[in-house]
Amino acid sequence: MEFSDVEPDQNCSCAGCSARRLARLRAAHPRDGGHPSARGARRAAVLVAAVGTVLGGATGAIAATGPRTGDTSDSGQGIPDAPQGEVSDLYGDAPAAETRRAAAAQPATTRAEILRRAQTWVDQQVPYSMSRYWSDGYRQDCSGYVSMAWGLGSSQTTWTLPQFAERISKNDLQPGDALIYNNPTNPGAGSHTVLFGGWTDSTRTRYVAYEQTRPGTTKRSTPYAYWSNSGSYVPYRYKGLSTPQPAPDAFPGADKFGPGKVNPYVQRLGEMLVKRGGARFYHEGPSPDWGEADRKATEAFQLAQGWRGAEADGYPGKDTWDYLVNGKGKDIPPAAAPATPPPPPTAPAVPAFPGADKFGPGKVNPYVLQLGQQLVKRGFGRNYRQGPSQSWSEADRLNVQAFQQAQGWRGAEADGYPGPHTWRLLFS
Incomplete structure (x- = not known):
C-alpha cells in the first residue's frame, strides 16, 4: 500500500493539524528558526514515521526545511531575514498547554491600542532576535511582535497566530490587521508576518507595514502584499478586536x-x-x-x-x-501657484546729446554739470578738486579723455571733448 503526505490546511484549528504544524516548526534546524532541541524532534518524527509504516498507518512525514531563496523583489527587499522561535509564554517560560492549544478566550483590544503598542517598538528600535525577549516579555521576532501588538499573553508563531484570528479579504483590511505568510518548506526561517497600518494610496497598491525584521522594528511603505512571495500572504483580523462604536458628532475634547x-x-x-x-x-x-x-x-x-x-x-x-x-464654512483652497517674479527694471533712457557746441572753454550751461556728474558716477571724476559745475574746465576735459581712453580710443577719438558716441556710452 502507498501513502501520500498531505500538508494540513493552515486555517484548520483541529487538534491533529495544530499538533502537526507545531511539530514541523519544532523540527526546523536552529539556523532556520527551530528550537535547539530540533534534532531530537526530527529523530522522534522519523521514529513515528517508521512505526507508522510498520503498522500500516497513515502517519505523514514532517516536511524538510529548505534553503532560503534569494532576493527577487524589484526593491532589493526579498525574503526578510527574520527567523522565528517557538510558541512561548512571556519572558520565554516553557509554553503552557493552554498556550500551545491557542487560547480560547482572547483579551479584548482596539485598533488604536494595537497601533499604539506597535509604535512603541518602532520608537524604541527593538533589535531583532528569535531567542531574546523585550522588557514587555515578548520574543523579539516577527510573530512575537504581532503577538505583542495584539495583546496576546504569549509569543506565538506565524503558524499559530491564525488560531487567534479570522481570515479576511484584501478589501476588508484595516489598521491593526495582520498579513501572514507561511512557508511549508521552511516554517521557521522562511515564514513572516507584518501588521497592516493603512493604505498609502487610493489604488491600494502600497500600505504602511509595521514589521519586526533585522536589524530592528520598522514602519515603512510596502508594496501589497509584500516585497516577495506577495501572492502567498493572507490577511487576518484578531478575534479579540473590540467593535468600535460609530464616532459621535459631539466634539470629543x-x-x-x-x-x-x-x-x-x-x-x-x-x-x-x-x-x-x-x-x-x-x-x-x-x-x-x-x-x-x-x-x-x-x-x-x-x-x-x-x-x-x-x-x-x-x-x-x-x-x-x-x-x-456639519459641512459648514469654506473648503481648503488648492495650493497657490508659485508667485510670478517681477519683471526686471527697465533701463533708464539715454538723454539726448545736446550738441558739441555745448562743451569747451568758456561754456557754462546745465549740460556741462550733467556731463560731470555722470563722469563721477562712472568712476571717472578723479580730476575734480571741487566737484562738477556748469562751467567747463580742464578737469572736465581730462575726465572725458580718461573715459574715452578706457574705451580703447586714441588720438582724435580721445581728445577730451564729448561727441554723440562718447555721450551715449557714458550714459548707457
Whole structure:
C-alpha cells in the first residue's frame, strides 16, 4: 500500500493539524528558526514515521526545511531575514498547554491600542532576535511582535497566530490587521508576518507595514502584499478586536488631538479634512496616529474660514469640529501657484546729446554739470578738486579723455571733448 503526505490546511484549528504544524516548526534546524532541541524532534518524527509504516498507518512525514531563496523583489527587499522561535509564554517560560492549544478566550483590544503598542517598538528600535525577549516579555521576532501588538499573553508563531484570528479579504483590511505568510518548506526561517497600518494610496497598491525584521522594528511603505512571495500572504483580523462604536458628532475634547495621540477621532478628523480639500497634506492617508499632516490640514481649514492667531493653530476645537461634522464654512483652497517674479527694471533712457557746441572753454550751461556728474558716477571724476559745475574746465576735459581712453580710443577719438558716441556710452 502507498501513502501520500498531505500538508494540513493552515486555517484548520483541529487538534491533529495544530499538533502537526507545531511539530514541523519544532523540527526546523536552529539556523532556520527551530528550537535547539530540533534534532531530537526530527529523530522522534522519523521514529513515528517508521512505526507508522510498520503498522500500516497513515502517519505523514514532517516536511524538510529548505534553503532560503534569494532576493527577487524589484526593491532589493526579498525574503526578510527574520527567523522565528517557538510558541512561548512571556519572558520565554516553557509554553503552557493552554498556550500551545491557542487560547480560547482572547483579551479584548482596539485598533488604536494595537497601533499604539506597535509604535512603541518602532520608537524604541527593538533589535531583532528569535531567542531574546523585550522588557514587555515578548520574543523579539516577527510573530512575537504581532503577538505583542495584539495583546496576546504569549509569543506565538506565524503558524499559530491564525488560531487567534479570522481570515479576511484584501478589501476588508484595516489598521491593526495582520498579513501572514507561511512557508511549508521552511516554517521557521522562511515564514513572516507584518501588521497592516493603512493604505498609502487610493489604488491600494502600497500600505504602511509595521514589521519586526533585522536589524530592528520598522514602519515603512510596502508594496501589497509584500516585497516577495506577495501572492502567498493572507490577511487576518484578531478575534479579540473590540467593535468600535460609530464616532459621535459631539466634539470629543481637545485632549484627543496632538503629538502622541492615537485614537479613532484623529482618523475621523483626517477623513473629514480630506473631504474638505486637505488631501494634499496626507502622503500616507489619515490614520488614528496624530501627525504633522493632521496639524497642517487643520490649520489650512481654519485659515480658509478667515480665522487667525490662536483660532488657526492647527488643533481642532469645538468650532472646527462643528464646521467639519456639519459641512459648514469654506473648503481648503488648492495650493497657490508659485508667485510670478517681477519683471526686471527697465533701463533708464539715454538723454539726448545736446550738441558739441555745448562743451569747451568758456561754456557754462546745465549740460556741462550733467556731463560731470555722470563722469563721477562712472568712476571717472578723479580730476575734480571741487566737484562738477556748469562751467567747463580742464578737469572736465581730462575726465572725458580718461573715459574715452578706457574705451580703447586714441588720438582724435580721445581728445577730451564729448561727441554723440562718447555721450551715449557714458550714459548707457
